[in-house]
Every structure is written in C-alpha cells, then in structure tokens.
Amino acid sequence: MQGKRVLLIVSGGIAAVKIPEVVRRIREQGGHVRCVITEGGKQFVTPLSLAALSEDKVYDDLFSLTDENEMGHINLSRQADVIMVAPATADIMARMAAGMANDLATTVLLATDKPVICVPAMNVRMWEHAATQANLETLKQRGVTFVGPVDGDMACGEFGMGRMSEPAEIVGALVNFFNAGPKPLAGRHAIVTSGPTHEPIDPVRYIANRSSGKQGHAIAAALAAYGCKTTLVTGPTALPDPAGCDVIKIESARDMLAAVESALPADIAVCAAAVADWRTDTAPDQKIKKQAGADTPALTMVENPDILATISKAGNKRPPLVIGFAAETNDVVANATDKRTRKGCDWIVANDVSPSTGTFSGDSNTVHLISETGTEDWPTQSKSDVAQQLVIRIIRHFEAAE
Numbered sequence: 001m002q003g004k005r006v007l008l009i010v011s012g013g014i015a016a017v018k019i020p021e022v023v024r025r026i027r028e029q030g031g032h033v034r035c036v037i038t039e040g041g042k043q044f045v046t047p048l049s050l051a052a053l054s055e056d057k058v059y060d061d062l063f064s065l066t067d068e069n070e071m072g073h074i075n076l077s078r079q080a081d082v083i084m085v086a087p088a089t090a091d092i093m094a095r096m097a098a099g100m101a102n103d104l105a106t107t108v109l110l111a112t113d114k115p116v117i118c119v120p121a122m123n124v125r126m127w128e129h130a131a132t133q134a135n136l137e138t139l140k141q142r143g144v145t146f147v148g149p150v151d152g153d154m155a156c157g158e159f160g161m162g163r164m165s166e167p168a169e170i171v172g173a174l175v176n177f178f179n180a181g182p183k184p185l186a187g188r189h190a191i192v193t194s195g196p197t198h199e200p201i202d203p204v205r206y207i208a209n210r211s212s213g214k215q216g217h218a219i220a221a222a223l224a225a226y227g228c229k230t231t232l233v234t235g236p237t238a239l240p241d242p243a244g245c246d247v248i249k250i251e252s253a254r255d256m257l258a259a260v261e262s263a264l265p266a267d268i269a270v271c272a273a274a275v276a277d278w279r280t281d282t283a284p285d286q287k288i289k290k291q292a293g294a295d296t297p298a299l300t301m302v303e304n305p306d307i308l309a310t311i312s313k314a315g316n317k318r319p320p321l322v323i324g325f326a327a328e329t330n331d332v333v334a335n336a337t338d339k340r341t342r343k344g345c346d347w348i349v350a351n352d353v354s355p356s357t358g359t360f361s362g363d364s365n366t367v368h369l370i371s372e373t374g375t376e377d378w379p380t381q382s383k384s385d386v387a388q389q390l391v392i393r394i395i396r397h398f399e400a401a402e
C-alpha cells in the first residue's frame with residue numbers, strides 16, 4: 001500500500017488502545033494515515049500518541065475555525081483513498097446507519113464518496129442486539145465492508161463475538177483492499193499448517209508444545225492478502241481466524257494429516273505447525289485414575305505421521321512448492337539443511353526456538369531460508385514481516401517458473 005492514504009476514524013471503544021499499533025503497521029507498509037477521533041475515542045487513546053505515530057495532525061472538532069479553514073470536513077475525506085472506522089462502536093455504526101452527522105467523524109462519513117471499511121468492537125450482547133445487527137445489514141447494503149469482529153475474550157470479562165480483529169488482520173484487510181487489482185497469487189491454492197498439536201493421553205490429558213501459531217497464522221493471512229485461496233489447518237491456539245482464509249481446526253497430528261490430505265490439491269504447502277513427533281500408543285476413552293498404592297502409569301510413545309515428509313512425497317498430489325519449518329534449539333542451519341533433504345521439501349524456514357529467543361510465544365522471529373540454492377539469513381523482524389517476505393518469495397518463485 002505504498003503511498004496510499006487512509007483516513008482512520010477512531011471511536012470510543014476499549015479496543016482503541018490497539019489503534020496506535022494499526023497506525024504503526026500501516027506506515028510500515030508505506031501507507032499514510034490521518035486520524036479523526038471521536039469524543040469517546042479520546043477516553044481510550046490520546047490524540048497525541050496518534051499524532052506522533054501518524055506524523056500528522058489528529059482531527060476531532062467539527063466546529064473548529066482553524067481546522068475547517070485548513071482542511072475542512074469535506075477535504076478530510078477527499079484526500080483519502082479509503083476511510084476505515086476502527087474500532088467501530090455500536091454507537092457510531094448506529095449513527096452511520098441513521099445518516100447522522102453530529103460530530104466530525106459522522107459528518108465526514110456522511111459527506112464521503114470514498115470506500116468505507118468498518119472494524120467493529122463491542123461486547124457480545126451489544127453485537128448480537130437486533131439494533132446492531134440491523135445497522136450492520138443497512139451499512140453492508142450501502143457498500144460498507146467489515147473486518148471482524150471475531151470470537152474471543154473481551155475486556156469486559158465475557159467471551160464471544162464482538163472482539164476487534166487484531167492489528168495484523170486489520171492491516172491485512174487494507175492490503176487486500178489496495179491489492180484489489182491484479183492479485184499475484186489469484187487462482188492458486190495454499191495449505192498452511194499452524195500451531196501445536198494436542199496428543200491425547202486420555203479424555204482429559206494431553207501432550208502439547210509451546211507453539212502459539214502466530215507465525216503460521218501470519219503466513220496464511222499474507223497469502224490470502226495476495227489473492228491466494230488459503231486453507232489454514234490449525235491446532236489449538238488462542239488466535240483469531242486470519243481474514244480471508246478457510247480455517248480447519250484440529251487437535252492431533254493424525255487429524256492434521258487427514259485435514260491436509262483432504263485439502264489437496266494445492267500449489268503451495270507451508271508446514272509451519274509444530275506437530276508432535278510422538279503420541280501415546282493408547283488413549284483410553286476414560287480418565288486414567290490415580291489409585292493409592294498403584295504404580296505410576298507408564299506412557300509408551302509411538303511415532304506420529306510425518307506431515308511434511310508425507311506431503312513432500314505425495315507423488316502426483318505433491319504441491320509444486322512445499323515449504324517446511326524447522327524449530328531448532330542448536331545447530332539451527334545445519335539441522336535444518338539436513339531436514340530439507342530428509343523430508344524432500346523445497347524450502348525450509350529455520351528458526352531458533354531456544355527459550356532465550358522467545359520465538360515460540362513472541363511476536364518476532366529470526367529465520368534462515370534454506371533452499372536448493374543456499375541459505376539466506378534474514379534479520380530479526382516481526383512474524384508478520386517474516387510472513388510478508390516469505391510470500392513475496394513465493395510470488396517470485398511462481399513468476400520465475402512461468
């Protein structure tokens with residue numbers, strides 16, 4: 001979205017605290033942001049932080065002599081390529097649907113002929129209320145597009161639909177919007193695996209690992225943003241579904257393999273999930289009871305299916321580009337180089353997951369891309385930037401092959 005101009009309207013929901021991150025990410029992608037904030041919005045995020053991050057004035061007053069003189073409510077929308085309302089409260093959606101213009105934000109929204117994207121955020125009951133749902137329908141019919149909301153924990157302590165999409169998803173939706181012309185991966189299908197797997201010991205216990213799914217989900221979101229039909233097969237994570245992906249939720253390695261195989265054929269497979277190597281040989285369907293004096297149960301482990309190797313050796317069903325991930329704690333590049341040959345995949349993204357790196361749960365990653373032609377060391381960057389860079393590589397790979 002290099003050079004694109006986003007007019008970001010911030011209304012008064014608790015999720016406004018995440019908007020500085022949205023501003024930062026838009027600018028990271030080369031976009032310009034100008035913010036308008038409602039009185040409610042100012043209760044949750046300061047105009048000063050938005051001004052500092054956007055490097056622009058923040059507008060809030062409809063009746064300001066100086067602002068109206070310098071910019072004016074009509075010009076605010078004229079100078080934008082798109083208007084995004086994030087977070088969009090129940091209140092601002094109601095005022096938009098009713099055609100009200102009783103503050104700067106709604107006046108701009110009523111006066112604009114630019115595309116409008118709303119990112120709702122509210123308590124689940126506010127979201128499910130018939131009034132909000134009717135306003136949503138009205139706005140959709142008028143051409144407003146929506147990003148989220150998603151299911152999840154809410155600041156009010158409840159759980160359900162109404163949580164604002166994460167900043168990466170919001171910016172992904174903007175990238176999608178600006179890429180609406182030719183999409184370099186349109187017509188292609190990618191399968192991405194993400195997250196950990198849970199291997200049952202009995203109905204209440206399981207073996208898991210520390211994968212958060214952040215990297216795999218970011219890759220799925222980036223592929224979808226470039227027009228790729230994306231099937232995300234994910235183990236249990238706390239993450240919202242990335243925008244634009246078909247999401248299949250599984251628990252065990254065997255479930256994951258079955259879901260991946262049923263999603264074939266594909267042009268691209270990205271195996272980013274941390275699949276458990278082993279499971280217990282049996283998983284009784286009743287809880288194993290602790291009994292006084294009885295021996296501690298011994299768990300016998302058996303090997304799980306190797307999803308990356310299975311996909312890489314799937315004969316005529318093999319996707320033309322298979323990318324594996326190697327989570328290593330020592331000799332990262334050497335181990336990953338060996339893994340590429342053993343598994344038969346095309347590329348390996350190797351990352352150091354030693355506890356000191358914080359890779360598993362953190363937001364950044366230091367990776368090495370290993371291919372037939374050698375190893376590239378990428379700088380430490382956010383997981384969404386790793387995803388972007390990887391997807392750019394995928395695009396170039398297919399362009400070169402054509």
Ligand SMILES: Cc1cc2nc3c(=O)[nH]c(=O)nc-3n(C[C@H](O)[C@H](O)[C@H](O)COP(=O)(O)O)c2cc1C
Pocket residue numbers: 010011012013014015038039040041088089090091092121122123126
């Ligand atoms: C602590 C607090 C949190 C709130 N969070 C939300 C919210 O997440 N979503 C929402 O629609 N309204 C929320 N509200 C209510 C709005 O702030 C209120 O409807 C306000 O009038 C919205 O004004 P605006 O849409 O002009 O910004 C919250 C209110 C308070 C006091």
